[in-house]
Amino acid sequence: MNINMIRILNVATLFVFSSLTASAIAVSPDSGDRLLSEDYSASDFPTQAAGKILKKTRVEGKYAITNADEVYKVFYTATDGVNSKVRINSGIIFLPAGNPPKNGWPVVSWQHGTTGIADRCAPSWTGPDQPSKVVISSWIAAGYAVVAADYQGLGMPGIHPYLEPKSLAYSVLDLLKASLAAELGLQNTIVLHGWSEGGAATIATALYAQKYAPALHITGASSSGAPYITPKTLRFLASDKTGSAEVVSYVTYLLNSASQLGADLPEDDVFSAKGKQFVRTYGNYCVDDLVREATINKSELNEIVNRKAFGNQLLLEKIAYPPFKTEIPLFLSIGGSDTDVPTNMQLALQQKMCADGANLSYKVYSAADHTATLLASVEDTIVFLSGTQEKNEDSTFTALSCKN
CATH class of the missing domain: 1.10.260 (434 Repressor (Amino-terminal Domain))
Incomplete structure (x- = not known):
């Protein structure tokens, strides 16, 4: 689907999203690390090397994306970012309709925003939130399969180490490795896209990819509303x-x-x-x-x-990024009216990335808050990341860079 159609899709979905309100009933504050269901029992899975899918189940209902043909909940092995042991994580995979291209569907890894630190906050348990649905649907419309990790400790046993870069990156990279090996018709042509905590996960993934998963062909990364703790x-x-x-x-x-x-x-x-x-x-x-x-x-x-x-x-x-040195092109979308991750924090991140020599493009969406920045930047992100794969040679992408 072309960019104009994606724009129409985003405007329509933004209207739906803006009309939603949170439930007035708070959930029970029971233990954050608990067995959600038998599907999430780590004891049911044999120990294997990181990057292997152990179970794949087709799901519908709350997981459905309008233009996704197949959706799978998956459990896979990953390296623990805190203790380096092999653990089990969960995630979701979304496939477009129709037959994949000759070399397979290109892949976008979607890194979701903050959902919480308790197991029941995992998107593979709750289904994607509304902003995630907008993004996932837009990428499927552009002809990509979408792979979405829960992050270490969400859904599966163990504490979720919030904003810890290695655990975020390894969760993403190991799901990508596992997905490519799962005979789902995917090609090893990958872009990264994330928001909020997922924006941090996207940056961390780009920084650790070459050392941890050099076989993955990641051509670009886009991060919206990423926190920067100093x-x-x-x-x-x-x-x-x-x-x-x-x-x-x-x-x-x-x-x-x-x-x-x-x-x-x-x-x-x-x-x-x-x-x-x-x-x-x-x-x-x-x-x-x-x-x-x-x-x-x-x-x-x-x-x-x-x-x-x-x-x-x-x-x-514990939560510091490694040096921002990677050959992967990066795009930061920054909310000029963001109070969730304050604009000054995001600008400090941009300045540090430029100082470290990152291959960075960035854009400030001046009137946009945290969620509006993500939604407003989806079209720019698809143009930018598709451009890193020479899929949109005629498209123009305008943003600032470290050289400006």
């Missing part, structure tokens, strides 16, 4: 200039998962008395419910988090 950006988050319910939620996930991963973060050094109660009550909620509770409780970041946590060097080391 002492400076943490000080900004801790200031009175920000503190949206979304920021409160993301920082709660970050500190909650980091403290459980041995980041030497005693509870009293992380959360205030109000914060400890907030985390005990709501910390395992999925993101829409956590944001709602933060709003209802009028929870501000300075009231929840102890400032000592923002200076913890081990925490910063």
